[in-house]
Amino acid sequence: VRTKVRMFMAHRVGSIMAPPVMMTTGSWASSAFMKHASSSFMKKTPPGVTFPGSFQAGASVNKMVSSSASSAASSSSASSSGVVAEKLENYTAVHQLLHWLMAGAAITCFTTVNIAQQSKDKKTKGDMMHLHKSAGTLAAMLLVPRVGIRLASKLPALPSGHALEHLAARIGHAGLYAGMTIMPVTGVVMGYYGGKGLPFFTTTIPGAPKEKRNGKLAGQAFKIHKKLGIPFEALFGAHIGAVGYHHVVKNQPILWGMLGGHAVA
Structure with missing residues (x-):
């Protein structure tokens, strides 16, 4: 009888404890997977593509890179076209x-x-x-x-x-x-x-x-x-x-x- 009672109690305790343990393990696995996926996805994402949430840092970097490229293009264009001549007045x-x-x-x-x-x-x-x-x-x-x-x-x-x-x-x-x-x-x-x-x-x-x-x-x-x-x-x-x-x-x-x-x- 005592043996049966012990087996019954062990079975009950196992049933009660199992869900939290599984949930904890699942949460950890899910977190690890998302972290790995996020890192891998960011590496494969083309420059200039931005996403909400945890990817806002990437958006800021992309914005800075885009701005620098635009400035460089403008500078190159001005250099190639030359400085605009100063406008002066005529004599009579x-x-x-x-x-x-x-x-x-x-x-x-x-x-x-x-x-x-x-x-x-x-x-x-x-x-x-x-x-x-x-x-x-x-x-x-x-x-x-x-x-x-x-x-x-x-x-x-x-x-x-x-x-x-x-x-x-x-x-x-x-x-x-x-x-x-x-x-x-x-x-x-x-x-x-x-x-x-x-x-x-x-x-x-x-x-x-x-x-x-x-x-x-x-x-x-x-x-x-x-x-x-x-x-x-x-x-x-x-x-x-x-x-x-x-x-x-x-x-x-x-x-x-x-x-x-x-x-x-």
């Missing part, structure tokens, strides 16, 4: 016309005087100096309207840049205007007060009559004219170089403002 039509007429006269003066100095042929020297003086007389005629337009017009703003660049631009332009004034004026003084007159292409403007001639004044003007000639040529060349620098290096097409078109590449 009258300012442009006077600018190019004066520039043409200056270039003619520089070229002809250098040819005359290098040539050994008297006729070539004479022809070149006649053209030199004619272009100088034209520059003298353009001087008053050129300076007047410069003072009366509202000039376009300087392109963006360092304060030293703006200072250099102002000094350079002041030097150019000084040269455009001094060189023609001294040339006119030489021709007029020296009595030889002012050649102007196919004609000659008469010089001062004998009683008004001033050889000393003409000589002083010649010295100034000769001394400032080379520095003025150098400054003129630096001006052209600065325009090229703004176009090529800084992508600021300032030349178009003197050609009648908006300064936008």
